[in-house]
Amino acid sequence: MFSVSSERNKYRLGLGIYTAGTAGDSLSYHRNMAFSTKDRDNDNANSFNCAASYKSAWWYNNCLRANLNGYYYHGSQVKSGYRGINWGKWKGAYYSAKRAEMKIRPPLKCLNVHFNNYYSGPANKDIKVHLLKIENQLADLEKKIDALTENKTTPPAMKNCAELYKSGERITGVYTIDPDGLGAFDVFCDQKSVGGGWTVFQKRLDGSVDFNNRGWADFRRGFGNLNGEFWLGLD
Numbered sequence: 192m193f194s195v196s197s198e199r200n201k202y203r204l205g206l207g208i209y210t211a212g213t214a215g216d217s218l219s220y221h222r223n224m225a226f227s228t229k230d231r232d233n234d235n236a237n238s239f240n241c242a243a244s245y246k247s248a249w250w251y252n253n254c255l256r257a258n259l260n261g262y263y264y265h266g267s268q269v270k271s272g273y274r275g276i277n278w279g280k281w282k283g284a285y286y287s288a289k290r291a292e293m294k295i296r297p298p299l300k301c302l303n304v305h306f307n308n309y310y311s312g313p314a315n316k317d318i319k320v321h322l323l324k325i326e327n328q329l330a331d332l333e334k335k336i337d338a339l340t341e342n343k344t345t346p347p348a349m350k351n352c353a354e355l356y357k358s359g360e361r362i363t364g365v366y367t368i369d370p371d372g373l374g375a376f377d378v379f380c381d382q383k384s385v386g387g388g389w390t391v392f393q394k395r396l397d398g399s400v401d402f403n404n405r406g407w408a409d410f411r412r413g414f415g416n417l418n419g420e421f422w423l424g425l426d
């Protein structure tokens with residue numbers, strides 16, 4: 192589980208229990224922390240602003256065990272801890288990652304139910320593929336029924352990249368979504384990694400976009416380029 196609360200609630204970070212991963216859990220330390228920027232000190236360090244000290248915006252505690260918004264150092268060692276794109280449990284506080292991506296996806300409810308109720312053996316790739324196929328066929332049928340029952344000219348935008356994936360959009364790239372019916376906007380969808388359907392909200396890959404000289408307003412609104420580096424925006 193991953194969530195970010197409203198601006199009124201300071202974009203607090205909601206996290207479930209860490210389950211698995213090859214880089215280790217460096218984010219639990221930041222669970223339930225508010226978002227801090229150089230101009231908004233919402234952290235647990237009483238005497239100073241972590242975001243100002245570490246020159247980047249993040250869900251600081253007192254202060255950090257990971258930060259994917261740090262300075263871009265092209266993968267090199269950094270002289271003082273956590274000044275780059277760091278993930279403590281992975282390569283420690285002094286190694287700055289070359290690439291970082293943060294992305295979310297709603298839980299695959301149908302698949303889990305099927306696995307839990309009907310399949311107790313080892314994970315079987317074929318079954319998963321088969322279920323995905325059936326899911327897609329159902330989505331196609333749904334679309335056809337919609338088209339037959341009403342004369343829609345333009346279909347409404349999908350809620351997220353997972354819905355786009357289900358509807359047959361399998362190419363990674365920029366799509367238009369409308370998560371809550373309050374207005375459509377563009378996002379980058381990762382339709383390839385671990386099953387696809389990921390809405391990417393942060394990406395670092397070459398240091399081309401400045402992540403560090405920005406305040407609350409920028410992180411609320413978002414910045415960068417969806418085809419390169421970007422922060423989608425907390426709003």
Ligand SMILES: [Ca+2]
Pocket residue numbers: 232233234235236237238239240241
């Ligand atoms: Ca503080």
